[in-house]
Amino acid sequence: MSLPQDNxxxxxxxxxxxxxxxxxxxAEHLGSEGLVVVESDEDVLLYETGHxxxxxxxxxxxxxxxxxxRDYLDGEGFxxxxxxxxxxxxxxxxxxxxxxxWWAAYALWVFALFGHEDVRLLDGGRALWxxxxxxxxxxxxxxxxxxxxxxxxxxxxxxAFKEDVLDFxxxxxxxxxxxxEYTGERTHMPDYPDEGTVRGGHxxxxxxxxxxxxANEDGTFRSRGELEEIYRHExxxxxxxxxxxxxxxxxxxxxTWFVLEHLLGFENVRNYDGSWTEWGNTVRVPIAVGxxxxxxxxx
Amino acid sequence: MTAGATAELPEALAAIVEDFTALSxxxxxxxxxxxxxxxxxxxxxxxxxxxxxxxxxxxxxxIFLIAELDDAGGAGPDSVVHLYFSAPxxxxxxxxxxGILHEGLDGLTAAEVLAVPGDVSxxxxxxxxxxxxxxxxxxxxxxxxxxxxxxxxxx
Numbered sequence: 522m523s524l525p526q527d528n529x530x531x532x533x534x535x536x537x538x539x540x541x542x543x544x545x546x547x548a549e550h551l552g553s554e555g556l557v558v559v560e561s562d563e564d565v566l567l568y569e570t571g572h573x574x575x576x577x578x579x580x581x582x583x584x585x586x587x588x589x590x591r592d593y594l595d596g597e598g599f600x601x602x603x604x605x606x607x608x609x610x611x612x613x614x615x616x617x618x619x620x621x622x623w624w625a626a627y628a629l630w631v632f633a634l635f636g637h638e639d640v641r642l643l644d645g646g647r648a649l650w651x652x653x654x655x656x657x658x659x660x661x662x663x664x665x666x667x668x669x670x671x672x673x674x675x676x677x678x679x680x681a682f683k684e685d686v687l688d689f690x691x692x693x694x695x696x697x698x699x700x701x702e703y704t705g706e707r708t709h710m711p712d713y714p715d716e717g718t719v720r721g722g723h724x725x726x727x728x729x730x731x732x733x734x735x736a737n738e739d740g741t742f743r744s745r746g747e748l749e750e751i752y753r754h755e756x757x758x759x760x761x762x763x764x765x766x767x768x769x770x771x772x773x774x775x776x777t778w779f780v781l782e783h784l785l786g787f788e789n790v791r792n793y794d795g796s797w798t799e800w801g802n803t804v805r806v807p808i809a810v811g812x813x814x815x816x817x818x819x820x
Numbered sequence: 821m822t823a824g825a826t827a828e829l830p831e832a833l834a835a836i837v838e839d840f841t842a843l844s845x846x847x848x849x850x851x852x853x854x855x856x857x858x859x860x861x862x863x864x865x866x867x868x869x870x871x872x873x874x875x876x877x878x879x880x881x882x883i884f885l886i887a888e889l890d891d892a893g894g895a896g897p898d899s900v901v902h903l904y905f906s907a908p909x910x911x912x913x914x915x916x917x918x919g920i921l922h923e924g925l926d927g928l929t930a931a932e933v934l935a936v937p938g939d940v941s942x943x944x945x946x947x948x949x950x951x952x953x954x955x956x957x958x959x960x961x962x963x964x965x966x967x968x969x970x971x972x973x974x975x
Contacts, residue, residue, distance in 0.1 A: 563881075564881065564910070564911055564912060564913045564914075565849070565913050565949075565950050565951070565954060566849060566852060566853050566856065566912035566913045566916060567910065567911075567912055567913075569849065569850070569853050569912070570853065570856075570909070570912050582950075582951035582953065582954065583948070583949065583950070583951055588948075619910065
């Protein structure tokens, strides 16, 4: 059973307004039957310091990733995780997190790979809930296990692999990393750990649109009009043509994937989660350096 | 706990490793949270001069640290080391790592700090609960502490 849509006028302009809720909507619906709130953070301990009452935690590193292969959970693993978190297949799931909802968007994208139908983001994420002085608790819920069905992950529509990107060169690629990462000046985010990439630069032909351009100061998404201005007009992206977004490990590009897929309604958007930590380490793949998209090699 | 997890560790750090590895995965996170809450505040002489602290870019979240040596009569291997950290409340994991290093190393001599094995972060049994990537930040802190101590005893 789905919860009603948030009729916030800001959301109404988006292509899929049902994918976002405001902090006031969430505060009003907390505790509703059929609603599960999920916190997904970069910091694995942040949830423990206090979270939205009733929220469960889903950690990207330790719960959504396969512990051995660089991949996500399989169908059995996801069903087990959902059961442990008390999430039913028909539940409305609202995800929020730290760092402008990067990891929340990442989790939402993984939920989408498993076809969980009603999964939404909290606009503004954890920071806005804090800024508004809303209620937090350290009480950890102990949900009753659910009978979540085993659904095989479908990577075909929303996920791109390195081979897909090689075949896609010349298509609409969006690099959402910071400018020094795009130009090749550095291989990781300023002030972040270097995850070990041996080459700097970007995928030839990729446009640079740092993820943060889609966010307001308070972490909420920019309006439909502002987003159209950036992605459609300034960058000339065509909503009817396929797009692949990437970053360093796929978390910041999940944020942009959400914007293109759900807020602007692009028809075919994939997230390349291998991103620069795969591309920048792969032998003989083409790379462009500098501030221009660069020449796309003939293949 | 695997044999050798506490080998060559100073007493306080060995006790911390024993505490962590005796717990279940979930309880290890709780203990890390307690370390993050127990991290002492920066003394005023550093809150007024944050530029004196060294950033640790290996961590996911911004953290700054400084190692001080009691240097009455000149800093040497027997000088006592004091550690100070600054990390925001929104970064409890990083604060937890700092709390462990503070409790485990503060008050040791320079020679003892320099002798701490570089793989301490791998011995806490946190790789599964926290993830190896996040743990790398703690190794980065220890490396920077040891470098500061080495530089300050060299002169």
